[in-house]
Amino acid sequence: xxxxxxxxxxxxxxxxxxxxxxxxxxxxxxxxxxxxxxxxxxxxxxxxxxxxxxxxxxxxxxxxxxxxxxxxxxxxxxxxxxx
Amino acid sequence: xxxxxxxxxxxxxxxxxxxxxxxxxxxxxxxxxxxxxxxxxxxxxxxxxxxxxxxxxxxxxxxxxxxxxxxxxxxxxxxxxxxxxxxxxxxxxxxx
Numbered sequence: 524x525x526x527x528x529x530x531x532x533x534x535x536x537x538x539x540x541x542x543x544x545x546x547x548x549x550x551x552x553x554x555x556x557x558x559x560x561x562x563x564x565x566x567x568x569x570x571x572x573x574x575x576x577x578x579x580x581x582x583x584x585x586x587x588x589x590x591x592x593x594x595x596x597x598x599x600x601x602x603x604x605x606x
Numbered sequence: 607x608x609x610x611x612x613x614x615x616x617x618x619x620x621x622x623x624x625x626x627x628x629x630x631x632x633x634x635x636x637x638x639x640x641x642x643x644x645x646x647x648x649x650x651x652x653x654x655x656x657x658x659x660x661x662x663x664x665x666x667x668x669x670x671x672x673x674x675x676x677x678x679x680x681x682x683x684x685x686x687x688x689x690x691x692x693x694x695x696x697x698x699x700x701x702x
Contacts, residue, residue, distance in 0.1 A: 526615055530622045537629040544633055544641075551696050555641045558688055559632055562649040562681060563625055566656055569674055570618075573660050581673035588677045592684030599691035603698045 527574030531567045538563055554598050561591035610662065617659035621652040628652075638696045642689050649685030653678040 524532075541563070544556040565584045572580030607615075628648035635641040657678035661671040 526618055530618050533622055534625055537626050540629045540633045549638075551692070551699055552638050552641060554692060554695075555638060555645045556632060558692065559628060559645045559648045562645070562652070562685065563629070565677060565681065566621070566625065566652050569653070569656055569660070569677055573663065573670060573674075578664075578668070578670040578673065581670055581677070584677050585673055585680075588680040588684070592680065592688060595684070595688035596691050599688065599695045603691075603695035 525574055527570045531570035531574060534563055534567050534570070551602060554595075554602060557598070558591070558595050561587065561595070565591065614659050614663050617655050617662065621655035621659070624648075624651040624655070639693065642693055642696075645692075646685055646689040649681045649688075653681045 538560060541556040541559050545553050545560070548556065565587050568584035568587060569581065572578065572584065625648055628644040631644040632641050635644060657671070657674040660674040661668075664670045
């Protein structure tokens with residue numbers, strides 16, 4: 524295992540903490556935790572693509588970064604108005 | 607270990623440490639506005655450091671470095687926008 528894969532594994536284990544918040548916190552706090560999780564998962568995918576030495580895999584974090592931006596804005600707008 | 611490898615290790619582990627602080631801080635924070643600080647920091651510091659690490663490892667002109675840089679820029683620009691939108695939503699819910 525190289526440094527990229529070890530770092531990705533450490534970050535995956537660290538995700539347990541925001542996931543615990545996602546499960547038990549109020550909705551708006553869970554949204555903040557979801558934003559943190561999406562940023563960390565994007566980083567993990569970036570580290571994995573470098574760790575496996577496949578530059579084509581960087582498409583996945585690229586798409587996730589765009590989707591998490593849009594989903595964060597949509598969720599925030601939805602929570603501001605309705606839920 | 608060469609200077610090049612040391613630079614990559616320092617950048618990657620600094621990024622991991624920053625993300626770990628954010629993961630612990632978001633659980634330890636007392637309310638949603640304090641939690642937003644950790645969420646915003648996670649989408650700015652870590653991706654930038656990893657993108658620089660990949661650029662150091664692969665070279666600035668490589669495809670991997672370009673893609674990592676685009677991801678970092680997307681998160682850098684998008685993170686504050688999402689944080690502001692979430693803070694507005696939290697305030698609106700508080701006032702309701």
